[in-house]
Amino acid sequence: MAVQAPPAYRRVLLIDDEPGIRRMMSLDLQGEGYEVTTAPNGETGLAAFRRLNPDIVITDLKMPGIDGIELLGRIKLMSPDTEVIVITGHGDMELAIKSLQLDASDFITKPINDEALYVALKRAQDRLALKAELRSYTHELEDKVAEATEKALAVERLAAVGQTVSSLVHSIKNILSGLRGGSYMVEEGIGSLRAEVAGQGLSMVNRNIRRLADLVRDLLTFCKPRTPELSPHLLNDLAAEAVQNLAAEAEERGVRLELDSSSRRAWALVERPAVLDALMNLVSNAVDAAAEVEQGRVTVAVGGRGQEVWISVADNGPGLEPEAAQKIFQGFFSTKGAAGTGLGLMVSQKTACEHGGRVEFENRAPDGAVFCLVLPAIEPPPDGGGANP
């Protein structure tokens, strides 16, 4: 590709300790349209370079003080793109090669031949133009990559929205199926005078109304970004309350739900209702899992180490299948069929994150699973937690 040297690359700094050469060369170069600044030695040359930032430097190699090689090194360090043409004495081939190794653009020998000088200058200008063009291509490419990345992210966001909506639709269709089935059974039971069928139908309707209410509540909790109102609470109290609230449900399902009374005492800053909901979610999941086996058992315990405290919920259910273990924190994934909204664990995880914590799990399939609500620990408050309700 032929590159025309634009007039912009005509600012030249000429450094030579011989006044005659400086005068003669600067006159020649000015006559050719270059803007020339001269310097009599390396030190002055460097100062001029810093001040003027010229496009091209022409420097003699042999000078007292900072010589041409050192000057070349320093200039390349400051500004790798500056073109530096070195002037060598006749027979200084070794120095000339060294300067090329230090990334000099070219060398010309004394006595200076005008034609050789202009060819060297023209090549330096071409290289400057090429570098500028390359920079502009690179910027353009970077802009294009950034634009494409932005577009890809937008597509990904849309896909995530699409997936969420389609999962939500699936959950709602399942609930509708339960409601439709329930209403059919009520009608059928009444029509055929079979009270047990009507009763079963009514239970189905009620169960699916509860599922819909749970789904709406979980969706609202999940969609609402919020900062919890924190106060110090004893996690052991929260654990005991969750166990107490779910004791009847566990008994009905034939699951032994117990609180590990040997647990250590652990304090954390929490918004009590939110964390209690998150914890009850974990306990309720564990009861569902334990109900699948003979002599189902769920144990809730409190623990802590270093800066963290936790409430663990262990069940002796069947544990999680590998596929389920990967998906459980995704929205609308439920291993519980009709019993789950597929949002509960995500909501618990969100609550934990809002408290600076997380939900962890250990899959012990086929011998159960342990879920832990982990929170940052605090020291017991001096009043012994009088703020607790």
Next chain:
Amino acid sequence: MAKKVLVVDDEMDVRTYISTLLESNGFKATVAENGEQGLAKLKEARFDLVTLDVMMPKESGIKLYREMKNDPELSAIPTIIISGLAKKTFLHSQKVLDKFKGQQVPEPDAYIEKPAEPEELLVEVKRLVG
């Protein structure tokens, strides 16, 4: 003799609903909770019809449907898919699997999107085995 229908769905309410609907209309219903259980029941006894959900844990309806259609003993049993998935999504996934596995599987005999209306389901059941 009453025609035997296998109802495969992971949702207990749907199993109860469809089996009650079928039994109230003179059919004999047997239930299974997932594809794996469904296949086991199909191998144990002879059925005249299968109603099959698609998205189920353990083994999906898509897999069971393909297993049935590739098994000479089971391929002739009429099948009604009852799913929350749109029919075209189900058919698309089957086409993709056809290509991927290099085996052509026929379209189901009937497809009903959830929630299944009792009249709609009965019409299809009677059409296929009535």
